[in-house]
Amino acid sequence: MKKASLKGVPTPEERAPRLADLRMxxxxxxxxxxxxxxxxxxxxxxxxxxxxxxxxxxxxxxxxxxxxxxxxxxxxxxxxxxxxxxxxxxxxxxxxxxxxxxxxxxxxxxxxxxxxxxxxxxxxxxxxxxxxxxxxxxxxxxxxxxxxxxxxxxxxxxxxxxRSWRKLDRQTIDGVAPRIPLGKRFWPLSEEESQAVRTLFESQSGLAVREALGRAVRGGGKIDVLDAAFWVKGCSSLGRRRYAVLLDIDGTCSPGGPPCLVDIKQAAAAAAPRHVGATMPRDNAKRVAEGARHVSPLLGDRMLAARLDGCAVVIRELMPQDLKIDxxxxxxxxxxxxxxxxxxxxxxxxxxxxxxxxxxxxxxxxxxxxxxxxxxxxxxxxxxxxxxxxxxxxxxxxxxxxxxxxxxxxx
Incomplete structure (x- = not known):
């Protein structure tokens, strides 16, 4: 999953100032x-x-x-x-x-x-x-x-x-090859980040992650990490860890099927004040996932709180129909x-x-x-x-x- 360097695309060490400037x-x-x-x-x-x-x-x-x-x-x-x-x-x-x-x-x-x-x-x-x-x-x-x-x-x-899976693929990843194109929206990962992402999905500890995927992997189904990149997305969340990950589930990509596109987003403390006496998960990722299940069930039912290299993250499979109002x-x-x-x-x-x-x-x-x-x-x-x-x-x-x-x- 090592990325070749591209002109103008920051390395992991160069991200922080670039993200701060982009947010401003x-x-x-x-x-x-x-x-x-x-x-x-x-x-x-x-x-x-x-x-x-x-x-x-x-x-x-x-x-x-x-x-x-x-x-x-x-x-x-x-x-x-x-x-x-x-x-x-x-x-x-x-x-x-x-x-x-x-x-x-x-x-x-x-x-x-x-x-x-x-x-x-x-x-x-x-x-x-x-x-x-x-x-x-x-x-x-x-x-x-x-x-x-x-x-x-x-x-x-x-x-x-x-909106179809194929259209989502064209807008987000390279057309035929299941690869994430580095450039304005996607930046390369460090070796440590790549290993952490692979471990999350491919190790035995990733069984709960598999169950959360829209095209869930049952039993001993196999998941391969095809590619991953740092995702330059959002505004208020810029500066936090966020990754786009392409997965092959049970070899569905080999006959030409679409890969599974997953969003991994770091969960941070909320600025919104909680009700006095309210009982909520102390882990920020678990708080976000629990809130989603109550507020937006269509989204919450396909989200999962996890740990990525010690960091609280929320994982969800992206669906082609997920759009924001313009x-x-x-x-x-x-x-x-x-x-x-x-x-x-x-x-x-x-x-x-x-x-x-x-x-x-x-x-x-x-x-x-x-x-x-x-x-x-x-x-x-x-x-x-x-x-x-x-x-x-x-x-x-x-x-x-x-x-x-x-x-x-x-x-």
Whole structure:
């Protein structure tokens, strides 16, 4: 699995500064990109709020980083597709309002980045709370099933449903040869990393890993590691260990079948605050996997917590249907529908963890805080505005630091 060096592709020893620069550059692209990569700033703002300012919902597993890029079509091991939350790195047992606010902030900054008028943001806030409440109203079950998908969601679902293993291969790996091409997205591994990856899948200690694969290996089935590389992916996770691994399961690649593409991602401590008294796994990888099973079952059922060379990691097989919603496609005609639909998806993830009395109680509390006239409740609108203003200022300061850093590097 040793890689030949390529011009411009960093060695393992050169990764850290390159990743730090790439993360700063990604976050400088737009205010919405900054929001995606700064969950810690969101929770710093939450920590500054006086007690009782926001509704305190029943403790459930939450996403913890609920922005637009972390929602989209997901497939289970058999290929069944639904829109759910895609990333659970920050998942904790916490206040469900935190997910709603983070989604509201993401929608607000996406609308501003798309130059949509402010009145659209006001209407999105109203749609956001209405879609979220709908998930807890048992009387609106049929309405929930018929929820209208906005264009951005329909496009993503259409792409997901028509995406094949072969198309995933073309977009991620070399066409015929089962190899990961080094370059902008994939960097070489050290000898130690290569050995650790191979041991994880091919040793007897890797039996639990085999059971987690979508195309599970039963009995004494054989797994061969065909190739592996460091994966330059995401934004907030840049700087952590992340690997793409190609596996051959029981020789399925030899007659021309697709390899199994696995994502290995280091699990770090969550910035999202946990509910006082909540019992969660102390191991960060086990926390992420457990949160996924509660919040996004299609994803959680094909994830596994493991140790890679002493490091807590989450392993999952990538499915062709796994896609994120493209926030750049957000239009004035679609923004309000997107707010309602995505809030409903998040609400369903929370509601599925509550019994009927708890759902009714939480719905009553939310509705009690709403004004008698149409519009978003004051706590939601005020929070979305304050968060947008704070993040805009922080984004501009981030851009300034990045520009100064780039300027210093050229001298």
């Amino acid at each position: 550059r990604k976050m400088a692209r737009s205010a919405h990109a900054y929001v995606r990569g700064s969950a810690d700033r969101f929770y710093a703002w939450l920590d500054s709020q006086a007690s009782g300012t926001l509704p305190d919902g029943p403790p459930v597993w939450i996403c913890g980083d609920c922005h637009l890029g972390n929602l989209g079509p997901l497939a289970d091991a058999s290929g069944r597709v639904a829109v759910q939350i895609r990333d659970l790195d920050q998942s904790v047992i916490g206040n469900p309002v935190h997910d709603l606010l983070r989604l509201g902030l993401s929608l607000t900054t996406a609308a501003r980045s798309a130059d949509l008028p402010g009145v659209i943001t006001s209407r999105m806030a109203e749609a956001l709370i209405d879609g979220y409440e709908q998930a807890f109203d048992d009387a609106r079950t049929d309405e929930t099933k018929r929820a209208e998908r906005p264009t951005v969601v329909r496009v993503a679902m259409k792409q997901a449903l028509h 926030a750049d496609r957000l239009t004035e005609a679609d923004a309000v529908k997107a707010a309602h639909f995505l809030a409903l998806v998040v609400g369903q993830a929370h509601a599925g963890q509550m019994d009927a009395p708890t759902r009714r109680s939480w719905l009553y509390e939310l509705q009690a805080r709403r004004p008698g006239s149409p519009g978003a409740p004051s706590w939601l609108w005020r929070s979305m505005v304050e968060l947008a203003v704070a993040h805009e200022a922080e984004y501009l300061e981030h851009c300034r630091r990045y520009a100064l850093r780039r300027g210093a590097g050229k001298r």
